[in-house]
Every structure is written in structure tokens, then in C-alpha cells.
Amino acid sequence: MSLRQRMENLHGAWLALIGVLVICPDALLIRLIKVDDMTASFWRVTLLCVASLLMALWKGLRRGEGVLQSITPSKTEIPAALFFCGTTIFFILSVRNTDAANTLVIIAAAPLIAGLMGVFVFKRSQPMRTWIASLVVLVALAMIVGAGFGGKNALGDILALGTATCMAGFFNVIGARPHTNEVKAMLLGAFLGALILLPSADPFTVTGLDWLWLVLLGFWVLPVSFLFISAGARKIPAAEVGLIMLNEAIFGSFLVWVFIGEVPSQTTLICGTVVIATLVVHSFLGIREVRRMRVGASV
Numbered sequence: 001m002s003l004r005q006r007m008e009n010l011h012g013a014w015l016a017l018i019g020v021l022v023i024c025p026d027a028l029l030i031r032l033i034k035v036d037d038m039t040a041s042f043w044r045v046t047l048l049c050v051a052s053l054l055m056a057l058w059k060g061l062r063r064g065e066g067v068l069q070s071i072t073p074s075k076t077e078i079p080a081a082l083f084f085c086g087t088t089i090f091f092i093l094s095v096r097n098t099d100a101a102n103t104l105v106i107i108a109a110a111p112l113i114a115g116l117m118g119v120f121v122f123k124r125s126q127p128m129r130t131w132i133a134s135l136v137v138l139v140a141l142a143m144i145v146g147a148g149f150g151g152k153n154a155l156g157d158i159l160a161l162g163t164a165t166c167m168a169g170f171f172n173v174i175g176a177r178p179h180t181n182e183v184k185a186m187l188l189g190a191f192l193g194a195l196i197l198l199p200s201a202d203p204f205t206v207t208g209l210d211w212l213w214l215v216l217l218g219f220w221v222l223p224v225s226f227l228f229i230s231a232g233a234r235k236i237p238a239a240e241v242g243l244i245m246l247n248e249a250i251f252g253s254f255l256v257w258v259f260i261g262e263v264p265s266q267t268t269l270i271c272g273t274v275v276i277a278t279l280v281v282h283s284f285l286g287i288r289e290v291r292r293m294r295v296g297a298s299v
Contacts (some may be wrong), residue, residue, distance in 0.1 A: 012235025016244045019228030024251040026221050027100040029213045030092050031260055035206050040214070041092045042194060042201035047218020048088065049190035055223060056183045077185040080173040084189030086166035088222075089197065090159045098156020101253040101264035102144055105272040106160035107167065108249040108279060109137045114168035121172065127289075133282040140271040140278075182230050186223075246276055246283075 033040045053071060060070020073081060094103045115130045145157040174180050206214065229245070249272070256262050264272065 012232045015228050016232030019225040020245055020247045023221055023225035024248055027095050027252045028255045029217050030095045033210050033213050035210050037096045038200040039202050042197040043214045044092055044217050045088050045190045045193035048222050049194055051219045051223040052187035052190055056187050073184040073188045076177045076180050080170055080180055080185035081188035083166045083169035084186055085192045087163055088193050090163040094156045094159035094163055098153040099264055100256040101268050102157055103160040104249040104252045105275055106141055107164045108246055110164040110167040112137050113164050114171040117168050118172050129285050133278050136278045137275050140274045144268055144271045246279055
């Protein structure tokens with residue numbers, strides 16, 4: 001591997017890590033919001049929509065585009081926007097209806113779910129290590145979700161699976177269409193999410209510190225982390241991005257435990273350890289294979 005490639009990889013890894021560190025307080029901030037679920041979800045995606053609009057206009061201005069051209073999504077961005085819409089809605093509702101650790105551990109499996117979806121929907125082949133890792137992770141997730149059936153966590157765990165599935169769909173669409181404008185997709189997805197949630201929300205009941213947490217989520221945590229992770233993903237292999245994103249499951253759960261005192265269940269701790277360990281091994285094998293291929297290509 002050349003020095004330039006090494007520097008590109010290092011740069012991409014740092015960008016992705018910064019993005020993950022920025023998004024780690026997401027679950028904690030959602031837990032701190034006191035207003036009802038639908039209203040909190042509505043304002044979270046609405047503020048994200050405003051932030052995405054400003055980013056889209058700024059990027060369009062830099063490319064010399066007009067206002068409409070800067071914000072109008074193409075046909076390739078619509079599927080990505082639909083998956084992003086599902087991700088944003090399901091995530092906050094999941095965190096509000098189950099332990100934060102459950103949500104974050106289940107979502108950590110999104111890269112493997114994306115691999116399975118790529119096989120059955122996008123007809124992409126996957127190496128044997130992905131099939132083995134997927135089987136182990138899916139069994140562990142089934143145990144986490146199954147432990148919540150009939151209890152207070154059942155709905156939130158199912159919503160977390162919905163979040164991971166939508167996120168996996170987003171990854172696949174972006175991977176199949178590399179020229180997709182992620183900011184336009186995020187803008188349309190957030191806009192659709194706000195429209196869907198508005199009838200069930202009571203927007204004028206937000207008061208006090210709730211505004212601070214919502215503004216932090218909509219204008220900082222979500223858009224900034226998304227930009228950094230996307231920038232990093234363009235420079236390093238998907239396996240490395242998936243490995244770095246595991247930090248959210250660890251540090252996000254830790255922040256909720258420290259500030260709110262929410263201790264994960266024994267089932268979540270055991271199965272979560274299995275999930276994270278499996279994903280770490282899978283990612284390392286993927287990284288090693290990519291590097292081996294690069295060395296072979298340079299010879």
C-alpha cells in the first residue's frame with residue numbers, strides 16, 4: 001500500500017470516528033426530552049429537515065446551482081430518502097420504548113443486515129464469513145427481542161429492528177448508486193418524516209430544556225455526524241466504517257448508564273457482547289481481505 005493510500009485510510013478513519021463520537025449522545029438526549037414520543041419525534045425530524053435544507057443550499061451554491069436544483073432530489077435519491085425516513089422515525093420511538101442499550105446493540109447489526117439484504121434484494125454475493133456472522137448475530141438479536149416479548153421493551157425492540165432494516169436499506173441504495181446525493185436524500189427523508197408525524201404530534205407543548213435537547217439533535221448531532229461518517233465512508237472500506245460505528249453502541253449505552261442510571265439487562269449485556277465481538281471479527285477479516293487485494297493489485 002502506498003503512503004498516499006495509507007494517509008487516505010487514516011484520514012477516512014478519523015472522519016468516521018469523529019462522526020460516531022458526535023452521534024453517541026443521541027440516545028441520551030432523546031431520553032432527556034420530557035415531551036411525548038410523537039411530538040419529540042416530529043421536532044427531531046423537522047429540525048433535521050431545516051438543517052439538511054441549509055446544507056443542501058450551501059452545497060448547491062458551491063456548485064453554482066439554483067435554489068430548486070440544490071434541493072430537488074433525483075429518482076436515485078428517492079429510495080434512499082424513504083429508508084432514511086424510516087430510520088429517523090423508528091430510532092427515536094425505539095429509544096423511548098426500550099432500554100437504550102437494546103436499541104443501540106440491535107442497530108449495530110445494520111451492516112450485516114445490509115449484507116443479507118444485498119443478497120436477496122440486490123443480488124450481490126457475500127463471502128462465507130458474512131453468512132456465519134449473520135447467523136450468530138441474528139440468533140443473538142432474536143434472544144434480545146425475545147426476552148422483551150410481553151414486557152415493556154417489546155415494542156421498542158421491534159422498532160429497533162425496523163431502524164436497523166431501514167438503515168441497511170439506505171446503505172444498499174447508496175452502495176448501488178454511488179452518485180446519490182446523501183444530503184438531498186436526508187432532506188427529503190426528514191421532510192416526509194415530519195409530514196407523517198405531524199398529525200400525531202402536539203408541536204406547541206415543547207417547553208424549557210426540551211428545546212435545547214431537540215436543537216442539539218436536529219442541528220448538531222444528526223447532520224454533523226452524518227456528514228463526517230459519509231465523508232469517511234468515501235475513503236475507507238465499508239468493513240472499517242462498520243467497525244468504527246460499533247463505538248456508538250458502546251459509548252452511547254455508557255452515557256445513558258452514567259447520566260440516567262439505566263443499566264442494561266443481563267440478556268442484553270451477554271447478547272450485546274456476542275454481537276459486538278462477532279462484528280469486530282467480521283470487520284477485521286473484511287479489512288484484511290481488502291488490504292490483501294490492494295497489495296495484489298499493486299504488484
